[in-house]
Amino acid sequence: xxxxxxxxxxxxxxxxEILKSTALRPIGSEKRSFHSHLHNTVELAVIAEFKRASxxxxxxxxxxxxxxxxxxxAQNGAAAVSxxxxxxxxxGDFKDLTLVKxxxxxxxxxxxxxxxETQIIRAEHAGADIILLIAAALNRKRLxxxxxxxxxxxxxxxxxxxxxAEAERAIDIGxxxxxxxxxxxxxxxxxxAKTEELAPxxxxxxxxxxxxxxxxxxxxxxxxxxxxxxGILVGEAFMTADGVSEMFDRIKxxxxxxxxx
Ligand SMILES: O=C(O)c1ccccc1NCC(=O)[C@H](O)[C@H](O)COP(=O)(O)O
Numbered sequence: 001x002x003x004x005x006x007x008x009x010x011x012x013x014x015x016x017e018i019l020k021s022t023a024l025r026p027i028g029s030e031k032r033s034f035h036s037h038l039h040n041t042v043e044l045a046v047i048a049e050f051k052r053a054s055x056x057x058x059x060x061x062x063x064x065x066x067x068x069x070x071x072x073x074a075q076n077g078a079a080a081v082s083x084x085x086x087x088x089x090x091x092g093d094f095k096d097l098t099l100v101k102x103x104x105x106x107x108x109x110x111x112x113x114x115x116x117e118t119q120i121i122r123a124e125h126a127g128a129d130i131i132l133l134i135a136a137a138l139n140r141k142r143l144x145x146x147x148x149x150x151x152x153x154x155x156x157x158x159x160x161x162x163x164x165a166e167a168e169r170a171i172d173i174g175x176x177x178x179x180x181x182x183x184x185x186x187x188x189x190x191x192x193a194k195t196e197e198l199a200p201x202x203x204x205x206x207x208x209x210x211x212x213x214x215x216x217x218x219x220x221x222x223x224x225x226x227x228x229x230x231g232i233l234v235g236e237a238f239m240t241a242d243g244v245s246e247m248f249d250r251i252k253x254x255x256x257x258x259x260x261x
Pocket of ligand 1: 004005049051054055056057181185188212213214215233234235236237
């Protein structure tokens with residue numbers, strides 16, 4: 001039986017067929033740099049996500065407006081906003097990303113499942129500054145090709161990994177921004193120990209580490225900070241909170257300052 005990632009990727013193949021028929025061309029737009037934010041701070045960088053629904057949780061919050069949510073993220077000190085653009089599994093939309101980009105002045109991450117150059121071009125047209133490449137969805141050659149393609153367009157590229165082999169592949173292709181997903185995409189089990197396991201090797205390579213998924217409490221944040229994370233990616237905890245400031249306070253107050261990459 002195929003896992004959720006296989007199902008999502010099968011859907012993406014269909015989207016790509018349609019996208020290819022539109023023959024979108026790169027526009028070479030100026031991008032906002034998340035990498036330089038990381039370079040210039042010792043604070044834990046927060047990528048705050050707009051996430052209506054997910055395969056693991058079903059509907060998370062169908063009532064939030066993407067622009068108000070993103071403005072609230074930016075006002076509370078987020079370093080970047082992530083917008084889920086996949087419709088079939090996350091109830092996201094590229095229109096959300098464009099609206100968010102126009103509303104805030106921080107970098108915007110297109111959170112999707114990219115396996116083809118056309119998707120990167122579409123993300124550029126929508127206004128994305130950062131794209132995500134999931135190592136589990138790509139062989140080494142395609143990971144390298146898409147990474148290079150996106151970098152040449154001026155994107156920051158967050159390469160997501162979940163095990164040692166994927167982390168080595170990300171390091172090997174020269175990824176400078178590596179996300180450790182604490183969520184197993186097959187079982188949906190979340191374990192923050194993933195960040196503790198993989199961060200030391202990634203840090204040694206000189207890449208910045210972003211801990212992704214399942215982060216809710218001050219203890220969670222303290223653990224990933226202590227593991228060396230330079231940033232965190234948080235969706236559900238922000239989308240289900242009455243207001244986002246409490247979570248930002250938790251992040252600011254947790255533990256000691258992390259070490260830079
Ligand atoms: O969230 C899921 O259920 C999911 C399932 C399959 C593939 C990806 C999935 N999530 C994408 C993400 O990476 C998260 O949205 C992101 O890390 C934020 O996680 P959280 O703070 O736990 O909402």
